[in-house]
Amino acid sequence: MLRKLKLHGELAEFVGQDEFEAVIRTSAEAIKFLTCNFPKVEGYMSDKYYQVLNGKEEIDKDSLFNPVGKSDVHIVPV
Numbered sequence: 511m512l513r514k515l516k517l518h519g520e521l522a523e524f525v526g527q528d529e530f531e532a533v534i535r536t537s538a539e540a541i542k543f544l545t546c547n548f549p550k551v552e553g554y555m556s557d558k559y560y561q562v563l564n565g566k567e568e569i570d571k572d573s574l575f576n577p578v579g580k581s582d583v584h585i586v587p588v
Contacts (some may be wrong), residue, residue, distance in 0.1 A: 514582040515540045521587050522555050537562050538574040540583040561586040 513534040522528035525548055534540045539563075545552045562569040565581030 511535075513540075513578060513580075515543060516582055516584045517544075517586065518586040521551075521555070521560070521585060525551060534583060535577055536575050537569050537578060537583055538562060540578075540585065541574075544585075559588050561588050 511533065512531045515530040515534060517525055517528050517530075525544070530543070532540070532543045534543060544555075561584075562574070563578075563584040563586065564573075564578045567581075569576075575577055
């Protein structure tokens, strides 16, 4: 099922786009989508911190593999 992946702030500027539609079942798959489609993004993100949201719900590292349902996934630099 297609879901929206929304990037914010400096991450959106680095990638050059702030919104994607992709087959994303978990927040972890959203991050994998970015690293597979933008090879330099993994190095860019590696030394920074991000807030991951499933809709309006903040996702912690233990919940990255939980299903996102019908919500958009947001990745926000902090």
